[in-house]
Amino acid sequence: MQTIKDVAARAGVSDRTVSRVVNGEPNISKKTRVRVEEAIAELNYIPNLAARMVRTNRSGVLGVITDVVSTTPNSVDLIRGIQDRISTSGQSILIANTSGTLEEENKVWRTFREHRIDGVLYATMYHRGIDFDPEAHAIPTVLVNCFAEGRDDVPAVLPDDYGGEEGATAYLIAAGHSRIGYITLNPAIIAARLRRQAFEDVMRRHDLAVHATWVTSGYEGPEGGESICAYEVVREILSAPLGERPTALLSGDDEIAMQSIFAAMSLGLKVPDDIAIVGFDDFQMISTRTVPRLTTVALPYYEIGLRAADKLLAMLAGEADDEVVERLPCPLVRRESA
């Protein structure tokens, strides 16, 4: 592999001059610059970042920590958003996965420090609170899709689950529905509580009754080990005669919405005519594949990734950010199920 000295020799200048050209420093005569650039091209010289870093003590690498990536497919959009922003800034990203265990996570932080990572994006694969102490790691960090429990001084970018469900509920009401049910996620999940709360608040604001029997969980079992039961639950609700069942159902996620369609069909009910169904998440593999396709609230993962990377870059540049914790809107995507 060619070094800066090889280039210097070839161009007939000192290595310091080559360094200047490579780093785009000013005060180089055009003639010299061109000669050096030619030499670089001829030798196919590629700078050794590690050597540079030993001197500058900045790595130009950002770290991304993820927990159990595998469970939610759209988490990939988070990464993509991060990558798209980082790569245009000329940095690279080192990705590490903790599998959710503390031991793994500590190993990851250590690796990051060994690499003298400039900053960290800590992403969880579903919206949740974490136990996080920024002092413990001494690396600028932005939380992505999660927040530091019990403190509001840790930068974070989150989806606005509450606002998303507000919009969905208002949409159904505007469409003339007043008898609306809600199939929740596992209530242990924070998104479940936010979404459900938004539904109830909007209903109340419109003086609409929330029927206790129409609000129930679509999952059973403990957090992490839950199994879906939306199909059975929805069949139960929809088995009531016309005047005694809801005309619309909000779902904690798209999977519940999908099972709701199955349940409705199994009872001979038409979606959306007999029962309107709204999902949440907009996992397109589901939402665009059901028949009818899902009207659902989109989780803006890509934008969250972008914004989080922006925030980290701003921190590293020493720019103060006005909002420490940002919530990004979850827009309603209208399709045919409601």
Place this chain on the structure above:
Amino acid sequence: MQTIKDVAARAGVSDRTVSRVVNGEPNISKKTRVRVEEAIAELNYIPNLAARMVRTNRSGVLGVITDVVSTTPNSVDLIRGIQDRISTSGQSILIANTSGTLEEENKVWRTFREHRIDGVLYATMYHRGIDFDPEAHAIPTVLVNCFAEGRDDVPAVLPDDYGGEEGATAYLIAAGHSRIGYITLNPAIIAARLRRQAFEDVMRRHDLAVHATWVTSGYEGPEGGESICAYEVVREILSAPLGERPTALLSGDDEIAMQSIFAAMSLGLKVPDDIAIVGFDDFQMISTRTVPRLTTVALPYYEIGLRAADKLLAMLAGEADDEVVERLPCPLVRRESA
């Protein structure tokens, strides 16, 4: 940040001795080792990998190149498999995404060379052939989920789509089905051709007729921009009276299988009693959420990632691998739809 010299001073030894301890080299007296380890702990010393690398000329970092990650959710398992193997080997991984454009890809290779990456895992998000010349980059590379078109000397790890569909077809036949239809993926996709070919070969081997009208594409439009039409297509096929329609349907993927269930239900047909349905991919977000759940062929993404990382590690260690191109089995996952 503390350096090796700080530790040496603290422990009252030379920096070289500290280096020996840090790297676990032999020939150190227990007493010295303990003293150094104490100093390391007290100073919270973390080795500077970049400095080490300048000396050793090995980065300990592997690069992962992905194309359009976002489209298939299970691609994440690929990454997870890679990570799980790499991290236990003490290396780190640098991930870069090309967004599918050649320009981006060239930038990525350059970044990798700047980092003096030891080896590369080149992963595509669906099984396909790529134009790849290993000489062009001069970094040991293993292809993941793809293969170098027109050459068999480039290491690669792939799913055995053909074998998977053979298994699924044989399973249906063993269950007593003889009238089997097949809804294909976009035929431009290599997996589509392999899977369909396996189906036809097994049928022929069993002297079973393949009805032309029962074999059709579940997607329309060009590769990359296709839209699903499985619902309509399957309704058409299943509209025929009992004796003139298939009793089982193989699907190019789980999304087609899901739409097939919707189609069957819409005609008042029961799955699997009236029509058995088999998917492909085992995207669990779909396959475990439909009612009934999908019997489907699993794409072993996690194992592919693991194996590919193994292969790369072996290459870097100078061990020859017997098989250059490996195909991993796609097992049938039995659930309730067939």
Place this chain on the structure above:
DNA sequence: TTGAAAGCGCTAACAG
């Protein structure tokens, strides 16, 4: 505008 000398933190090579 350019170059020489020094040194970043670490390890290779060798000596003791």
Place this chain on the structure above:
DNA sequence: CTGTTAGCGCTTTCAA
């Protein structure tokens, strides 16, 4: 078993 010397490829510092 341990230390010394040199040097990896680059940038900083300072002088020309």
